[in-house]
Amino acid sequence: MNKFGFIGVAVLILLGLLGSTLFVVDQRQFGVVYQLGQIKDVITQPGLNFKLPPPFQNVSYIDKRLLTLDSADTEPLLTAEKQRVVIDWYxxxxxxxxxxxxxxxxxxxxAGAMQLNRVVRNAFQEEINRRTVGELISAQRDSLxxxxxxxxxxAVKGAKPWGIDIVDVRLxxxxxxxAITESVYRRMEAERQRVANELRSTGAAEAEQIRASADRQREVTVAxxxxxxxxxxxxxxxxxxxIYGEAFGKDPQFAEFYRSLDAYKASIGKKGDVLVVDPAATDFFKALREAPGAAPAPARR
Structure with missing residues (x-):
């Protein structure tokens, strides 16, 4: 190997060693420096830092941001009245x-999320055991x-602190x-149906009263x-x-003739009427026979 090649290899080795001693801590992280498996230092401020090359020192990072843990357990919990409920929390x-x-x-x-999930679930179980379902959905929810x-x-600040802060817990x-939800829905549906039937019955009764009153008023009005x-x-x-009596009293003969004309009109004044009588044997056509210019009645045989 010539002189220039040796120099180049040496430079690369030096750069590699230098790179293994430098590390950058982001503003969203903690930098934890380990020395032979033990924590040597914790870097809390962001920036460029130095350490010994591996295997003497290594660095790992832990998130320092606000973290969210959502419930993943769907096992029911028991309330004070022994009702089984399912909750979601974060x-x-x-x-x-x-x-x-x-x-x-x-x-x-x-690792922290796994252990914290167990602690939070146990705490919810303990508190829900002391409360009824009505209290869970009322103002006592905030106190819960x-x-x-x-x-x-x-729990996390106890004899062995976890090194974390609990910012908020929400149900x-x-x-x-x-199974219980379906039963509750059926009871609610039956109750609403009962109320609806009661309202329909009340409405029908009131309608009958109004109808009867209207019919009675109509009968009274018509009467x-x-x-x-x-x-x-x-x-x-x-x-x-x-008026007729006064008028007909002045001329009885005219009155009789006038009544005869009304009788003719009522009897033979309609189309299709057939009247079979003997004009000579009845007084019904007397006015016609006595009218001026009327033909004499045929002689009876």
Whole structure:
């Protein structure tokens, strides 16, 4: 190997060694420097840092941002009245002490999330056991979340601190299990159907009352109108009779003739009427026979 090749190889080795001693800590992370498997230093500020090359020192990173843990367990919990409910919740938490976290929890965020899930579920179970379903969906829901947050905080700040802070605990859903939910829906549907039938019955009864009242008013109105009409008609007939009597009293012969004409009109004035009588043997056609210019009646045989 010539002199220039040796120099080039040496430069590459030096660059490699230099690169293994440099590391960058992002503003979203903690940098944890290990020396022979033990935590040597924790870098909390972002920037370029130095360490010994492997295997003397190694570096790992832990997220320092606000983390969210969502519930993944669908096992039902028991309330104070022994009702089985399914809940959904989430927890907002962050790592504040990487050394305590690594010693007591694990090397990454997933280890903390796994253990935190167990603690939060146990806290919810304990608090829900003390409350009824009605309290879970009422104003006591806020006190439930506050109590769970307090219990979880006490657990992670205990004899062996986890090195994390619990920022918030929220209960997003509390519902019956599927079998109970179906039964509740059926009861609600039956109750609504009962109320609907009651309203229909009440409405039908009121409708019958209104209809009966309207029919009664109609009958009364018609009867009153008929009574008034009969009074008017009676008065008119009486007045007409008086006028006819006065007029016909002046000329009885004309009155008889006039009534005969009305009788003819009523009897033979319609199309298709057939009347079989003997004009000479009845007084019905007397007015016609006595009319001026009328033909004499045929002699009876």
């Amino acid at each position: 927890v907002r938490w962050r790592i504040t002490d990487p050394q305590a976290y690594i010693r007591n929890v694990g090397l990454d965020e997933s 979340m506050s109590d769970v947050k307090r219990e979880v905080t006490e 997003t859903r509390a519902d019956y299990v599927a 009153d109108a008929y009574r008034d009409a009969e009074k008017v008609r009676g008065a008119g007939d009486a007045q007409a009779t008086a």
